[in-house]
Each structure stands twice: as structure tokens, then as C-alpha cells.
Amino acid sequence: MSFSTAGPTGTGAPGPLVTVTPDELDLDEITDSDRPRRRRRRKRPAGAAGAPAGRGFLGQLTPYLFIAAAVGLLLLLTYLPAANMLWYSVTDWDGLDLDKNFIGLENYTDVFTNPQIFGVFFVSLYYFAGAFVQMAIALYFAALLSSSTRFSNFFRGVLFFPYLINGVAIGFVFLYLFQPGGSLDTVLSWFGLTDPPQWLGDPNIANFSLAGTSVWRYTGMNFVLFLGAMQSIPSEFYEAAEIDGASKWQQFWALTFPGIRRIIGLTFILAVAGSLSVFEIPFIMTGGANGTSTFVIQTLQTAFNFRQVGLASAMAVVLLLIVLLVTWVQRKLFPDEKVDLS
Numbered sequence: 001m002s003f004s005t006a007g008p009t010g011t012g013a014p015g016p017l018v019t020v021t022p023d024e025l026d027l028d029e030i031t032d033s034d035r036p037r038r039r040r041r042r043k044r045p046a047g048a049a050g051a052p053a054g055r056g057f058l059g060q061l062t063p064y065l066f067i068a069a070a071v072g073l074l075l076l077l078t079y080l081p082a083a084n085m086l087w088y089s090v091t092d093w094d095g096l097d098l099d100k101n102f103i104g105l106e107n108y109t110d111v112f113t114n115p116q117i118f119g120v121f122f123v124s125l126y127y128f129a130g131a132f133v134q135m136a137i138a139l140y141f142a143a144l145l146s147s148s149t150r151f152s153n154f155f156r157g158v159l160f161f162p163y164l165i166n167g168v169a170i171g172f173v174f175l176y177l178f179q180p181g182g183s184l185d186t187v188l189s190w191f192g193l194t195d196p197p198q199w200l201g202d203p204n205i206a207n208f209s210l211a212g213t214s215v216w217r218y219t220g221m222n223f224v225l226f227l228g229a230m231q232s233i234p235s236e237f238y239e240a241a242e243i244d245g246a247s248k249w250q251q252f253w254a255l256t257f258p259g260i261r262r263i264i265g266l267t268f269i270l271a272v273a274g275s276l277s278v279f280e281i282p283f284i285m286t287g288g289a290n291g292t293s294t295f296v297i298q299t300l301q302t303a304f305n306f307r308q309v310g311l312a313s314a315m316a317v318v319l320l321l322i323v324l325l326v327t328w329v330q331r332k333l334f335p336d337e338k339v340d341l342s
Contacts, residue, residue, distance in 0.1 A: 089313035095303065100310075107314035117315065120298045123207060123291070124275045130211035131271030134219040135264075142226035143252060156227070163220035171284025174213045175200075178285070203291040210282050210292055217281070218274070222267050229260035265330070272326045276319060295319055 089107055091100040111117050141159055145152045162170070177183045178199035185196045199209045233255060241251045257264075279296040282288060288297040295315070303312035 085313045085316060088310050089317050091310045093310045094307040095309040096307070103310070107311045108318065110311060111314055111318050117298060117302075120293050120295050121276075123294050124278065126207040126211040127214055127278050127294075128271065128275035130215045131218075131275055134215040135222050135267055135271065137215070138219050138222035139226050142223050142230055143256060146227055146230040156223075159223045160220035162217050163224075165217070167217070167280035168284055170213065170217050171281055174209075174216075174281075175285045178209050200286055200292075201290060206286060206290045206292050210285060213281050213285070214278065225263050225267060226260060229263040230256055233259040269327050269330060272330070273323050276323055276326075 088100070090102060090104055092103050092106075093100040138159075141155070145156055149155075180198065180201075184199065188196050197205050200206050237255050238251060241255060246254065277296050278294045279300075282292045282294055283297055283300075286292045288294070288301070293301075296319070299312045299315045299319070302315065303309050
């Protein structure tokens with residue numbers, strides 16, 4: 001056997017063929033770089049696929065380590081205080097003594113039998129009615145501004161801006177608005193009303209004034225929820241409805257209302273929970289005077305003014321149970337059905 005090779009000359013032109021016999025070929029001079037290389041496959045451990053040796057269990061544990069801090073804070077700051085509140089509600093603790101005497105369901109009996117405690121729930125009806133007013137206003141403006149309207153972004157910002165303001169600041173602003181001789185009385189005097197009522201001093205009018213303040217503050221939140229739900233409905237449906245000759249009112253009941261049904265149910269739950277737990281507006285503006293005390297204000301006064309932490313804890317538990325019960329009834333009467341507009 002012989003080998004023929006050709007190499008370039010000094011001028012770059014191919015040189016003559018040279019024949020090399022096996023006897024003249026020295027195999028010991030062939031280096032490792034001249035030999036074909038084979039890739040060696042590293043053997044993986046029998047643990048998790050694609051994971052280094054010894055890290056399979058750690059890889060499975062990593063997601064739980066990320067949520068451990070959040071779950072720990074949730075247990076420490078939410079569920080542990082709730083468990084303590086349940087224990088306080090069956091004791092006569094005054095918030096100062098180290099001894100807590102177990103009295104059973106006596107605090108719960110006082111909540112439902114004492115008219116001064118449970119009667120303040122009727123004040124929530126003003127805010128509950130106001131919640132429907134703010135939902136109607138928000139729904140109207142959301143339907144109006146969901147389409148292409150001049151200065152729509154400006155009006156959206158105007159409607160949503162009150163929700164961004166702190167509740168304490170809103171309370172002080174409307175306190176000066178409703179005070180005798182304030183801004184509201186001055187504006188009304190321009191129209192000939194020289195003897196306006198006591199907006200916050202009259203028990204028959206004070207709750208209406210406070211509920212109106214709450215409507216002004218929370219309309220923006222409902223407006224954003226309704227607007228986002230309306231804009232998620234494909235515009236092709238409205239174009240097809242216009243071709244069929246449907247009016248705006250018919251489009252609203254056939255397309256818009258079914259498409260935002262879930263959001264309406266959500267706002268209803270928020271309205272119920274919010275009307276039962278009103279605190280900031282009446283506490284800042286009246287302090288609960290003139291028949292404006294809500295259940296939360298009553299609970300706060302019971303705990304810190306009258307030193308009855310056990311009874312106040314029972315009131316808080318009753319409020320929580322009422323909100324859960326109303327939410328459950330609402331979900332049963334208005335189930336969350338999937339809406340198909342196609």
C-alpha cells in the first residue's frame with residue numbers, strides 16, 4: 001500500500017505528487033491532534049433529569065422557599081391576630097389585665113340583644129343605598145367614555161382622581177364644605193337659599209351628607225372596573241349590532257351588560273362589605289355624633305373608650321360573619337356564569 005500526497009510549492013502552485021509506502025510511514029510520529037476525536041458523554045446521576053448530582057431535592061424545594069417569607073408574614077400578621085380575636089371574644093378582657101376570664105358566648109348575646117350595639121347596623125343602609133347610586137353613576141360614565149369621545153382621557157382622570165386621595169384628606173375637605181357658612185352654603189346662597197340646613201348637625205340629614213361624600217370618593221373605582229370590562233368586549237360585536245340596526249340601548253342590554261356581569265357582581269360584593277365597614281368618613285367628619293356612628297366606630301369605642309376588648313372582639317367577629325353570609329347569599333342568587341357573546 002502506498003500513499004500519494006501533493007503540497008503547494010513556494011509560489012503557491014500545487015507541487016508534484018509524492019508516493020509514500022507503509023514502510024516509510026512512521027506511525028509513532030502521528031500526534032493526538034491528527035487522530036479523530038470522540039466526544040465522551042458524561043454520565044448523569046440517577047436523580048432529577050437535567051439537574052446536577054445532589055441538587056434534585058433542593059430544586060424541588062426552591063419554589064417553597066420563595067413563598068415561605070410571604071406565607072410567614074401572612075400567618076404572623078393576619079391569621080394569628082384573627083385567632084387571638086376569636087379567643088378574646090369569649091373572654092371579659094379589658095385590654096390591660098393579664099388575666100382573661102372565659103365567659104363563653106355572653107359577648108355574642110350582648111351584641112344581638114343590646115339595641116345600642118346592633119342598632120348601628122341601620123346606619124349602614126345609607127351607605128348601602130349610596131353604593132347603588134355610585135354604581136349607577138360609574139356605569140353611565142363608563143358606557144359613555146368607553147367609545148371614542150373628545151377629551152375622554154381627561155374625563156376618565158377626573159372621575160378616577162377622588163379615589164386616589166387619602167380618606168382623611170377627603171374627610172377634612174368635606175368637613176369644611178358642609179360646615180355652617182361653608183362653601184356649600186355660600187354656593188346655595190347664590191341661588192336664593194339663605195337658610196340652609198345643618199348638613200352635619202341635623203341627625204335627619206347628617207347620614208345623607210356622609211353617604212354623598214362616600215359616593216364622591218368611590219365612584220372612580222367602580223368606573224375603572226366597568227370601563228376595563230367594557231373595553232374587553234370585541235368591537236366587532238358592536239359593529240355587527242349596528243349593521244343589524246340595534247340601538248345603543250339595545251346594544252347595552254344585549255352586549256355590554258352580559259359582558260360585564262361578573263364585574264357587576266364583584267362591585268356588589270364590595271358595596272355590601274364597604275357599607276358594613278364604613279369608618280374613615282364618619283369618624284373624621286362627625287366622630288359618630290348625631291346618629292352617624294357606624295358599627296366599626298362603635299366597635300372602636302367599645303374597645304378603647306369603654307375598655308371592653310372582649311365585647312369589641314365579638315362585634316368584629318359578628319361583622320365578619322355577616323359579610324361572609326351576605327357574600328354567600330349573593331353568590332347563590334347570582335352565580336358566576338361564563339358569558340359567551342359569540
